Amino acid sequence: MIVITGATGNIGRALTGRLHGHGHDTLAVVRRPADDLGSPYAPADFDEPRTIGALLSPGDRLFLNSGIWPGFVDAHRAVIDLAAEAGVAQIVAVSVRDAAPGARLGMGMHGLIDAHLRKSGVPYAILQPSGFMQTLPRDFHDGTMYGSYGHTPVNYIDTRDIADVAAALLTSPVGPGRDYLLTGPPSLSHSAIAGQVAEVLGREVRYVNLSVPEMAAHLERQGIPQPFAGELAELQAETGDGSWAPTTGVVEEVTGRAPRTWQAFLTDHKHAFA
Template sequence: MTIVVTGATGSIGRHLVRQLTDAGADVRAMVRDERAGAALGCPYAVGDFDRPETLAAAFAGADRLLLNSAGAIPTTGPQPMVRQQKDALDAASAAGITRVVKISALGARPGAKLSLGAHAEIEAHLTASDMEWSLLRPTGFMQNFFTGQGGTTVTGDIVGPYGDGRVAYVDAADVAACAAALLTGGKGAGEAYTVSGPEALTHGEIAALLTAALGRPVAYRDVPAAERAAELTAQGLPAAFVADLVELWAEMAAGAQREVTTAVRDLTGREARTFAAFLRDAAA
């Protein structure tokens, strides 16, 4: 059984490729650049979501697919991820792939803001296909606090309008482990899983954990949404995108991402990693 992993160099993909390889699975990473593929240390194929003609060769002879790609910030028009992933699903079906595990997002629903509506549209395309499917809908990644996507600034503080809202951030490696279980086993067909960490933390509590792990002060500065939105707009982000962010921030502050689930334990047989454990290893 051959498993193709798209997004193989990303936060989830690089963990998944390593986990599948260590387990002895027949894995093929799809990459846009040969040098990136060679660095993964596993078989790879060159393919590009923006060049659908490359997908047939990348998927040829495969049985299962991990579908994952990053959403872009559209300046005009629809989210390009919709077109990209729909084309990939059509190519997968044509190639004879029988099962797809899609990385979606918590809160995916028709008409939702940012990439959440896009994920919902892709989910509908997948569930209407002739392939078996499973959906993973993770919360925000713990890794985001080291990439700037968690609201961290260049000084290392966390800045945002999150208030006391709690978020059950998850380690991307745990999401990868859930995907590995679904791709190598028989369970989970036709199921959607919300994947969270084992605790829901405020951003103030996360700042305290970062302080302890990094050995330097990290503060959480709560700022009004309008102030933060003005800063991002001044940095060049499209106004419509920032307006959608404001709605997302309000949902986070209200606790929309606080649910703690057992998906990691249910799929992998072990508990999800705590934020403190993740930070200890990241700091090292």
């Protein structure tokens, strides 16, 4: 059985559809009924880790993923421990590029979980992707995206490629524990990304670069409280310093094909920007 947490999210939905569609025995872990997933599902919540542990049996493969909230690190570490107790054969976990204990925001939280997983004794694959193309539409308002990324290229990946990598790893023989740095097509500056969005939408779209304090103030005006707004603005500047520009060949290595292009993503998600 392949047990899929975060099954209603960007990656989980694509993964569940792909695995179930190819006849694999899947169980989607959900917080509310999800008949549209097309897979058997069971209710459970990371806030009560034992509800997820109770769904695991010896030999299962577990896809470990969810959104982030304050209890995220403890909940994921508890589920990893329960998976070890249950005799799970493999955990494929979603982390983030440059995850490390002590790093900023989600990168620090994922760093703690990744470290716990590596020591758990359960065979693992830790997926460390660049930023998600699928979350970009929410950053464009009235044709404008504000950010403190600067003007250097930053890498983004289509979450369907992350799902494809996870599907390949969950359905092939379990390999040695490894981190997978997953990147998308060649990196673009945010102005160039706005230009691509404009081309697909057929109207003016622009990226406006702000300094870190300006971006923090902008986020506060959007309702994001301090210190989170400041951290987020700093994080954008850090990922925009060139460190998130290099790409890897890992998606192609695992799936046998190149990552989806910006054009493929924008064509399929045009409606989300409208």
